[in-house]
Amino acid sequence: MAAAHLVSRPLSSSKPLRNLNPTFPLNSSKPSLSFPTPYRSRSLTLRATSSAVPAATPAAETSFRHCFSRSTDGYLYCEGLRVEDVMEAAERSPFYLYSKAQITRNFEAYREALEGLRSIVGYAIKANNNLKILEHLRGLGCGAVLVSGNELRLALHAGFDPSRCIFNGNGKLLEDLVLAAEKGVFVNVDSEFDLENIVTAARVVGKQVPILLRINPDVDPQVHPYVATGNKTSKFGIRNEKLQWFLDAIKSYPNEIKLVGAHCHLGSTITKVDIFRDAAVLMVNYIDQIRAQGFELEYLNIGGGLGIDYHHTGTVLPTPMDLINTVRELVLSRDLTLIIEPGRSLIANTCCLVNRVTGVKTNGTKNFIVIDGSMAELIRPSLYGAYQHIELVSPPPPDAEVSTFDVVGPVCESADFLGKDRELPTPAKGAGLVVHDAGAYCMSMASTYNLKMRPPEYWVDNGSLVKIRHGETFEDLLKFFDGL
DSSP, X not given: OEEEEESSOOSOOOOOOOBOOTTOOTTOSSOOOOOOOOOOOOOOOEEEEEEEOOOBOOGGGOSOOSSEEEBTTSOEEETTEEHHXXXXXXXXXXXXXXXXXXXXXXXXXXHHHTTTSOEEEEEEGGGOOOHHHHHHHHHHTOEEEESSHHHHHHHHHTTOOGGGEEEOOSSOOHXXXXXXXXXXXXXXXXXXXXXXXXXXXXXXXXXXXXXXXXBOXXXXXXXXXXXXXXXXXXXXXXXXXXXXXXXXXXXXXTTTEEEEEEEOOOBSSBOOTHXXXXXXXXXXXXXXXXXXXXXXXOEEEOOOOBOOOTTOSOOOOOOHHHHHHHHHHHHHHTTOEEEEOOSHHHHGGGEEEEEEEEEEEEOSSOEEEEESOOTTTOOHHHHHOOOOOEEESSOOOTTOOEEEEEEEOSSSSTTOEEEEEEEEEOOBTTOEEEESSOTTTTGGGOOOGGGOOOOOEEEEETTEEEEEXXXXXXXXXXXXXXXX
């Protein structure tokens, strides 16, 4: 890696920030408080130079390394840029910071795994809908998986080939299906009324729609129930015992729809690829039955859901190669084109949510690090009880006490936490703190609760810091009421 340097001079500098110990006496008669110079946004440009960054910590001394790594100087880096320097350059805090190169590496892992197969890698836009990221993935060769009409519109705006797009969902609206039919994207049939709406949309635009049947293999993905989607009790997919009804209905509309494949989706954060094979065995048996009735099925869509190492414990998890190898022979044996729908495994580990510490406090039995980020910017811990790794971006002061903290935000909810019971050095006011693996289902689920405006996004692109989304402002909010 190369060192990160500021090309322009800082607009202002802050006074040193005093370390706070969470066990300081709250009833002291002479409290001692420090008031650092208020943080101000800086308009700085960052780039990597040819001077060397201190070597990364040896693998034996760290549990996890990827595009974000801690070097021997004690600072956290992203692709050669020191995150502390990025904080000085950013529009404001919190913000999302990505590695463009890591996105590329993640996609290339799927491309390599799929060699020898006809395939479509359909990126699940719901995971992260940043336009610049979509354009990059499209340029690498991705198709797109859509679950709403606006995701379809965004995919088209980003230049995705409609013939490599798949429209999923259990409640697709007729107006959105009309757009899908007009553009020629694949549509998954999820129910009786969904089939009826697809036929209606085909008639509106006068085009035949290529469809896949979403079948529930009823395989337990062994994940959080909120992200399990392929069980028999799931709201997604057709009832398998009604398969023949659907096949007969599809035969009734040869001008409107053409059945070209079968689809399943088991869930998310899956860490055992045998689950995919179990589902694929069931799915090719369904394909055999359907083909026996004269349908020319070409596609098997096995969905997405591959998990990542959120805990940063060095756990060996399945790779895209492991996943594809479990279904490769089944796909080849039926001469099928394989569709996969990765989201999390393409984008999650490419990003951190970068925050500043507002302060440290204790209620006597519990210690808290309060940051400017919150459940409004990153809701997964509050919504799912999800774990995401947290660390400071800079080496702590030598006298910083290591304690157990809940890392919380300023939102007026007890559910507003980013991590619980985390052992961390006591940070100073204004110190940087990152929540790792924030690329998937974080910014795309962000809200303006408590009128916290959605944050800016940046990525490191070939050694330079580049903004890829403006932060929302209070003025943006007021525009919704113009002229009313």
